[in-house]
Amino acid sequence: MFRLTPIALIFAASLAHAGDWPQILGPKRDGVAASDEKIVATFPEQGPKLLWSRSVGSGFAGVAIKGETGILFHRVEDSERVEAxxxxxxEPKWKDDAATTFTGGISEDDGPRCVPVIDSDVHGKSTRVYTFGAQGLLRCNDFATGKLLWSNATHEEFGAEEGYFGAGSTPIVIGDVLMANVGGHRQDAGIVGFDKMTGKVLWTSTEERASYSSPIAAPVEGRTRAIFATRLKCLAIERSNGKLLWEFPFGARGPTVTGASPVYMPEATDAGKFFFTASYGVGSAIVAVGPPRDEAEFMRRQRSRLLATQYATPVRLNEHLFAIDGRDDLGPTSLKCFKLDGSKSKWVQDDFGYGTLMRIGETMLAQTTNGELILFAADAAAYRELARAELFDPDTDPVVRALPAYANGRYFVRDSTELKVFQLGQ
Incomplete structure (x- = not known):
């Protein structure tokens, strides 16, 4: 059943072509666009060119892109809609609706939170779309036709709770297995592995409650691991059987969330390090893995003085991370650049605003929650701003929390009511 070599698995997770943005945080879930993508050096005076826009329903789920087709996951009236x-x-190609009664919890928004995942099987014979709704409904649709292939009401089956904001950890596909941070309190279903083709439950693992952090895949010691930041731990899972390889405490009890995805930091020794961060007094941690195989050391814990970001995942370039520090709901916030060894910041840009980051080559894009797009150089020596533009009318008080996507020079970004696409490629 599992035929790919371990290192190849991380790249085969989505079988993405150059220019695709098939899942959360791009082709490799690291906030970095395909290597052949280009971006303008600055914006014209009137701002970047708007290609088209359309209305959307509620939700914080960004779009996923493969080829000439995008996937939108949003709420329309009383349904969570997957739409190509x-x-x-x-223009719509197909849609599939599923009833929902989600009320939004702390947030007024009542739509889905998780970015769709577009995946081809290991032989490239079929492409499918996976979505994870706010009430834990996991669905698989055919990418070409929209036909519903299978679904699982995970919260009902495994006894999971909606949490503060509903289900918000985007599942991951590695090889033939789809893994989700379900957070079920029955059957040790903190993390569940499904056969991605049939939806059959392959295994359940741990008692960990769900977070809002999405897992990543990383090659460590010659094998591909699924790395999760759950409600109260950071851990590694073997995809084939759900075996827990290592775990460390991370997070805090009470009204807290972990939202940023882990960041993989490769090393020449193939040992690997992982960077975890969260707000609410948690801070940041570096986990070094191996040797020996399957063991890890909690290398460093730099509380909030290094980085404590609410949900924005840091983006790496070589030996440095770029990250937005602070909370969207409280402030103040700052943009930081620091070395991967956890040492002090190289530079800090105060009062930057909150938002999310992505990188195209050596250019960083910061999408602020108030609708402003900022281009700056991925330069560890100093902050160098290249351009900025308001993508949404500030008079409408836009709220941009959905993660943007970048594919074939097009920038896809949505607020609570509208999806816009801009031409940013050269």
């Missing part, structure tokens, strides 16, 4: 659209025009 043409990336050149925004």
């Amino acid at each position: 659209f043409d990336v050149k025009s925004g």
Whole structure:
């Protein structure tokens, strides 16, 4: 059943082509666009060119892109809708609705939170779309037709709770297994592995409650691991059987969340390090893995003085991380650059605003929650701003929490009511 070599698995997770943005945080879940993507050096005076826009329902789920098709996951009236659209025009191709009664919890928004996952099987014979709704409904649709292939009401089956904001950890596909941070209190279903083709439950693992952090895949010691930041721990899972390889405490009890994804930091020794961060007094941690195989050392814990970001995942370039520090709901916030060894910041740009980051080559994009797009150089020596533009009318008080996507020079970004696509490629 599992035929790919271990290192190849991390790249086969989505079988993405150059220019695709098939899942949360891009082709490799690290906030970095495909290597052949280009971006403008600055914006014209009137701002970047708007290609098209369309209305959308509620939710914080960004879009996923493969080829000429995008996938939108949003709430329309009393349904969570998975919808395919043409990336050149925004015109719908197909849609599939599932009833929902989600009320939003602390947030007024009542839509889905998780970015869709577009995945091809290991032989490239079929492409499918996986979505994880706010009430834990896991669905698999055919990418070409929208036909519902299978579904699992995970919260009902495994006894999971909606949490503060509903289910918000985007599942991951590695090889033939789809893994989700379900957070079930029955059957040790903190993390559940499904056969991605049939939806069959392959294994359940741990008693960990769900977080809002999405897992990543990383090659460590010659094998591919699934790395999770759960409600109260950071841990590694073997994809084939759900075996817990290592775990360390991370997070805090009470009204807290962990939202940023782990960041993989490769090393020449193939040992590997992982960077975890959260706000609410948690701070940051570096975990070094191996040797010996399957063991880890909690290398460093730099509380909030290094980085404590609410949900924005740091983005790496070589030996440095770029990150937005602070909380969207409280402030103040700052943009930081620091070395991967956890030492002090190289530079700090105060009062930057909160938002999310992505990188195209050596250019960083910061999408602020108030609708402003900022381009700056991925330069560890100093903050160098290249351009900025308001993508949404500030008079409408836009709220941009959905993660943007970048594919074939097009920038896809949505607020609570509208999806816009801008031409940013050279």
